[in-house]
Amino acid sequence: MQVDQSPKPDSFIRFQIRRLATGMGWAVFGLGALSLALTWFPCLNLFVRNKKARVRTARKTISASFKLYFNFLKLIGAMNYDTDSVHELNKVKGSIIIANHPTILDYVFMASQMPEVDCLVKAELKNNFFLKGVVKAADYLLNDCSNKLIEECRKRLAEGENILIFPEGTRTKPNQPIKLKRGVAQIALRCKCNIEVVRIHCSDRWLDKSSQWYEIPKSKPTITLQKGQTVKVAGFINDSEESFSLAARRLTAHLKKLLEDNLGKVNKQKVKNPSNYNYL
Numbered sequence: 001m002q003v004d005q006s007p008k009p010d011s012f013i014r015f016q017i018r019r020l021a022t023g024m025g026w027a028v029f030g031l032g033a034l035s036l037a038l039t040w041f042p043c044l045n046l047f048v049r050n051k052k053a054r055v056r057t058a059r060k061t062i063s064a065s066f067k068l069y070f071n072f073l074k075l076i077g078a079m080n081y082d083t084d085s086v087h088e089l090n091k092v093k094g095s096i097i098i099a100n101h102p103t104i105l106d107y108v109f110m111a112s113q114m115p116e117v118d119c120l121v122k123a124e125l126k127n128n129f130f131l132k133g134v135v136k137a138a139d140y141l142l143n144d145c146s147n148k149l150i151e152e153c154r155k156r157l158a159e160g161e162n163i164l165i166f167p168e169g170t171r172t173k174p175n176q177p178i179k180l181k182r183g184v185a186q187i188a189l190r191c192k193c194n195i196e197v198v199r200i201h202c203s204d205r206w207l208d209k210s211s212q213w214y215e216i217p218k219s220k221p222t223i224t225l226q227k228g229q230t231v232k233v234a235g236f237i238n239d240s241e242e243s244f245s246l247a248a249r250r251l252t253a254h255l256k257k258l259l260e261d262n263l264g265k266v267n268k269q270k271v272k273n274p275s276n277y278n279y280l
Helices: 014-036 040-047 051-075 085-090 106-113 123-127 130-140 148-158 185-189 245-260 268-272
Strands: 080-082 096-099 118-122 141-143 163-165 195-202 222-231
Touching: 014 040, 014 051, 014 130, 040 051, 040 130, 051 080, 051 106, 051 130, 085 106, 085 195, 085 222, 096 106, 096 185, 096 245, 106 163, 106 222, 106 245, 118 123, 123 130, 123 141, 130 245, 148 163, 148 185, 163 185, 185 245, 195 245, 222 245
Parallel strands: 080 222, 096 163, 096 195, 118 141, 118 163
Antiparallel strands: 195 222
């Protein structure tokens, strides 16, 4: 007889306390982001003239801030996390790092574990009042679909930078299959770089595409970041093909399969318990 090892639902009082903690977490995130955007990052852009030093400092600031934030969320009881297996990515150089996108905090999680990672972000962020200074200071790549994007990726990868990309482009819809855009495959094939796969798993439905911040699961959620395979793109290139289109399709299909694979035994019992996905 199989024993259900999923956590017991919180009592009504503990549940409401955790909901208040979640709201406090969002307030702290907003105030912290606003403070840094209006003070620290403008100062970096203004006074640190050496671009490499400015970018390195900005990215390390972002990473340290996010790590502090997640420790705060854990301290107040809003969530747990497990990121042990992704630390080895800091030894990787000149690779594209991809991950699935189940929650709104996925970028925050990934950046907290990789202090110097580059990131491909939406081009409209360069005009966002609160974030444009951050994007400029960290020198993040802008997904503006320009012809220069591939060349800029090639240059940065050749210099040993790692580029974080979420190939879905937006959060995964609950109970829907992952849909990847082929842009990541195109970049990797043209730059001839490896792809490092990271699987992000949330033990419960939380902060997904269809959820509000106050919709929290019955028990404390745990987010796990697990490093997956290293994909060598050379095996997907066929010299007889006139374009990268077919290779990009094959590579995208392969990445989709890797991202859809389960996390083995991580939280296996919780995933099997559908009642744990209901909100109170």
